Amino acid sequence: MKPTTALALAGRLAALAALAGALAGCAPIEPWVKPYERERLADPIMQFQRDALAERHRDHVFTVREGARGATGVQGGGCGCN
């Protein structure tokens, strides 16, 4: 191993150790929105995807016509149709 590579590796390890130490020293994170404050979030209009079949149909319409796909949060099987 070249000295410069070893030095870089040691530097990264030291940084990682410092980060781990800093995180270990942090106080536990307290939920900043309490359960009793989530009434608004429980309403159906606060769902990213409300009706599974409708979301899936819409996702299918675009997936078979566009080059992009994935990361939609809609689960579905493969299909070769156009």
Add this chain to the structure above:
Amino acid sequence: MDVTRGSHAPSRSLPPEGARAADRPSRIRARRLVRAVLRLLGLGGLFGGIAGGAHAVDLPPDHAEAMIHIYDGGGVTASGPALLVRKNIANKVSLAATYYVDMVSNASIDVVTTASPYRETRQQLDISADYAVRDSLIRVSASNGQEPDYTATTWGVDVSQELLEGLTTVSLGFTQGRDQVGQKGLPGYFDHAQHWQYRLGLTQIISPRWLASANIEALADEGFLGSPYRAARAFGALVPERNPRTRSGRALKLRALGDVSGLFGWMGAARQAVRAEYRYYWDNWAIKAHTLELGYSRYFGDAWLADALVRFNQQSAALFYSDNASTETLYVSRNRQLSAFNSIGLGGKLSYTWKKVPGQYDIKVHGSYEFVRFDYQDFTDLRTGQPYAFNGHVLQLYVTANF
């Protein structure tokens, strides 16, 4: 996953297990039956606490959907029914089944300029089981799609974990699919395709009014990734398309959703929400795509809910895409899906709560319509010699029930 449906959400919290059991003796019989079945199957140890143990995350509620869907645009009409039923078993496992039918009448520009219009039907069956354990939800799913010349089978696993009393939800998922590819006029299947999807998601409650999420997905494909019917164009002549047999893509999606009720006087007192979504997709075929969607939801009284959305999509072409290739290359395709184009969509949805008995069931009726305009920058309509463009219409009529 819906982070607001954890047991910490006030509106969805369940009564104590003992109270439920006392109220419903049939639940005791159901639990005994489930235990007996699991013992018979040798799964008693794995699901030992299936009926008695407390858990922090809720399963999806019992639910049913029935839909008629229609897509019409660019010479293609695809329509059919779809059904979904979800039912909890002993409040620990949620089983779901979906049946989806697409009846396709295809006279698209590819078909009318290089082949003959056709009709076919695609059917797809999906099943899934969700299992809740403490703050985790585990989903195992499988699907099978059948067309006259194509079959697709997939299976997948998804795990989501709630952290910080439901403030944060982390999800991991994997899907693998295997397709068999055939061609009309030829017996059996002549090739195959395989697909892998790996996904990671984070949903975060930002404040009592705002949610945000980030999802990333890696996709890989291998096998026959084109169409046996589609033709490419080289030196003005139609030739069979030639696609690479591997493809690797990545998608990153960022979303934010906020309750804006009562924030501004001019918006009125009705409950309302806004959302923004952006997806960036890129792959080793050199396609890069940006998709932006903005939405607005608003109640009108207790029974009516209206949604509006606008969607913009823009993508670049695949390396081997050519409207009319002028050099000899290993791969060549004239698949519009791989070309450079823009699309814009404008849609609306109305939902009406037909019946509602709080704590027992509700039935809602929905209707949605979306107009989509596709403008291709490098795909010539061979009938006119002009760049191709078309309008699409997406219609959904459906009924949902929670029970």
